[in-house]
Amino acid sequence: MSNPTQPLHALKSKLLEIQHLKNAAALLSWDQETHMPAGGGQTRAEQLATLQTLAHAKFVAPEIEDLLLHLIDPATGLANTDTNGLDDAAKALLRETWRDFSRAKKLPSNFINRLERECSLAQQVWAEARRRDDFLQYLPNLQTIITLKFEEIDYLGYDDCPYDALLDTYEPGATVSQLQPLFATLRHGLLELLAHVRECASPPDDRILFQTYDKQQQLAFGELVLRKMGYDFNRGRLDLSAHPFTTSFHPTDVRVTTRVFEQDLPSCLFSCIHEGGHGLYEQGLAEAQYGTPLGEALSLGIHESQSRLWENNVGRSKAFWTYFFPLLQQYFPSQLGATSMDRFHAALNKVKPSLIRVEADEVTYNLHIMVRFEIELALIEKQVSVKDLPGLWREKMQEYLGTTPERDADGVMQDVHWSMGALGYFPTYTLGNLYAAMFFEQARRDVPALETDVQRGHLLPLKDWLNRNIHQYGRQYSSDDLLQRITGRTLNVEPFLSYLRTKIGDVYGFTSNS
Numbered sequence: 076m077s078n079p080t081q082p083l084h085a086l087k088s089k090l091l092e093i094q095h096l097k098n099a100a101a102l103l104s105w106d107q108e109t110h111m112p113a114g115g116g117q118t119r120a121e122q123l124a125t126l127q128t129l130a131h132a133k134f135v136a137p138e139i140e141d142l143l144l145h146l147i148d149p150a151t152g153l154a155n156t157d158t159n160g161l162d163d164a165a166k167a168l169l170r171e172t173w174r175d176f177s178r179a180k181k182l183p184s185n186f187i188n189r190l191e192r193e194c195s196l197a198q199q200v201w202a203e204a205r206r207r208d209d210f211l212q213y214l215p216n217l218q219t220i221i222t223l224k225f226e227e228i229d230y231l232g233y234d235d236c237p238y239d240a241l242l243d244t245y246e247p248g249a250t251v252s253q254l255q256p257l258f259a260t261l262r263h264g265l266l267e268l269l270a271h272v273r274e275c276a277s278p279p280d281d282r283i284l285f286q287t288y289d290k291q292q293q294l295a296f297g298e299l300v301l302r303k304m305g306y307d308f309n310r311g312r313l314d315l316s317a318h319p320f321t322t323s324f325h326p327t328d329v330r331v332t333t334r335v336f337e338q339d340l341p342s343c344l345f346s347c348i349h350e351g352g353h354g355l356y357e358q359g360l361a362e363a364q365y366g367t368p369l370g371e372a373l374s375l376g377i378h379e380s381q382s383r384l385w386e387n388n389v390g391r392s393k394a395f396w397t398y399f400f401p402l403l404q405q406y407f408p409s410q411l412g413a414t415s416m417d418r419f420h421a422a423l424n425k426v427k428p429s430l431i432r433v434e435a436d437e438v439t440y441n442l443h444i445m446v447r448f449e450i451e452l453a454l455i456e457k458q459v460s461v462k463d464l465p466g467l468w469r470e471k472m473q474e475y476l477g478t479t480p481e482r483d484a485d486g487v488m489q490d491v492h493w494s495m496g497a498l499g500y501f502p503t504y505t506l507g508n509l510y511a512a513m514f515f516e517q518a519r520r521d522v523p524a525l526e527t528d529v530q531r532g533h534l535l536p537l538k539d540w541l542n543r544n545i546h547q548y549g550r551q552y553s554s555d556d557l558l559q560r561i562t563g564r565t566l567n568v569e570p571f572l573s574y575l576r577t578k579i580g581d582v583y584g585f586t587s588n589s
Contacts, residue, residue: 079146079158083165086142087367090172093133094366098324100126105330107195108316120195128188135180147173164369167551171368174247181230190223194496201494202317208484210465213494218461220496221454228455238455241499245375246506248553251452254502257568258445261505264572268438268579272426275583279421286410290335290343296406297333297347300399304385305538306331306351310358318491319346319433321353321382325365329357341423342434345386352385353378355538359546369549375500377554379507380514381541387437387508388515388574389529389537396420398532424582428476430485437575439476441508446471447490447501455498510558512571514545517562 100123107119133139146169148155154166161169197216204213224241231240236251243249272278298313316332323329331350335343356372364370372378389395393416400416411419426436432443450467453459459467468487469479480486492500518540519525528536544561558566580586 079161082142082145083158083161083169086139086146086172087168089133089139089142091366093130096126096130096133100130101322101324104195105322107198108318108320109314109332113199116196116199120192120199123195124188124192127191128184131179131182131187132184134176135184139176140180143169143173143176149173152177164551168364168367168369171550175368178231181232182227183230186223186226186230190227190496193219193223194494197494197496198491201488201491205484205488208482208488210483210488213488214462217464217493220493221461221498224455224496224498236456238452238499241451241455242502243499245497245500245503246554247374248555249376249502249506254448257509257566258441258448258502258505261441261509261568261572262445264568265438265441265575268572268575269426269428271585272438272579272583275585278427279425279582280418281422281425281427283411283414283419284340284422285338286340287337288340288407288410290337292406293335293340293343294333296403297343299402300344300390301331301347301351301354303532304348304351304355304534306354307358311354313347319350321350321357323354323357326358326360326362326370329354345390346433348390349382349386352382355385355541356381356546359538359542360549361547364549367549369551371549373545373548373550373552373557374554375503376506376510377545377557379504380510381507381545383504383507384511384515384541388511389534391420391423391437391578392529393417393420394526394529396423397530421582424578426579426583428478430472430478430480431489437508438579441505442475444501444505446475448505451498451501506566509566509568509571510554512574513558513562513564513566514541516570516574 103119103123103126107116107123111119146154146158152170152173154161154169158166158169193216197213197220200216201213204210228237228240231243233240239250242251242254294313298308301313302308310327311329311331314330314332315334317334319331319333321329321331331347331354333343333346333350356378360370360372362370396416396419400411400419403419404411404414424436426438428439428442429435432440432447435443446468449471450459450464453467454461454464465483465487468483472486473479492498518537522528522536522540525537528534545557548557552560555565558564
């Protein structure tokens, strides 16, 4: 081939059309969670199924395959020798497009249609069943989703463990055999730290966080923090939803949501910061690569690293509250006017095993993820039936966190993920925490004034560092390669455990060198 740019340009044009269909579906999904009237659920499920089926059919069409085969060596999945004139980014685009195509081609369009429709319906039933604490109402829909996931695994295939086929959707290349020893090491370190915490005679008093806080003032403060983080409201929105999430239709149109409870200050505050981290990633992707893999987030583990970094490494730090606590006191003078910053910071970092994942502290959060990982693994390996999930959930919560939910709404039904068909997603939260610790550690080395900047409310230097080192590349590198490129190291749990030992030791007044 004399000029590989011609088929590459044609391929990118096709991908752009497909992306427009996906974004139309994403917009309908966003509306379903934020504004759609309850009566619109059935029709919305059909609309979403139609759009996703069309996008899938266009992607696996012969025209796409022909263009790829001009540029890719199917045996290796890499750009062929005819593409030597292309730069590394273009070759990465081809590699990732071929990966997506090869995976998508294994899934029949009628399966995509059924899966999308059933997931849309299941989300609506889940929301109502959770509100009513009625697992039996949700059970038929969840059974359907799990059956479809088994079907998906059969289509995709796997080398070792069937769960790997689902995990690869969210964290390409990750496997159960890699995660289990990583999680075992992490669990050991977390339980040691938790034991130190439980020995503390005077834990922080966090009652100040659960006074009555005006909802509109909470939202206003959340928006203030988002703006200081660099979230661009000319290219983004903040809305309310039952379960906070982020969606994007283009770097110029990113939507984050939060939820507000009058007697729970951290909920709105940290969901704004968390989703803001996701939003900054989406706004930081290369506009010129929109529609291609280089215009997409690398993986959900890397995506979660951005939200968890902002929420925890920044948002729960003393440096952050040195600037923001006096502002928060202005929003809530009667509730916080007589409270010191140190007391407030300690309250935010109190360690207390809880029932709800999204409300968990940094020490116990990953134990929640391990509960879900083990339950999903048992489901996919057919060691437990769907109807027995509430009981297994209680057993695992007692084993890992020493607490048991009385209501299924606070247990097996608390997360939206299974209703979305997102089995294999949960482990990426823990991977995100591990990545975040390593990225933030490197950012502090690269930007020596970073802590001083944060103390002064100058958060843009950190955003710029993330833009330069992570966001702009999309999927050009693998997660492992990106981590190695930025930090010079491979993924391990020690930076995260070291970070927690230092922070929690400071809050609780002990030194842990375990």
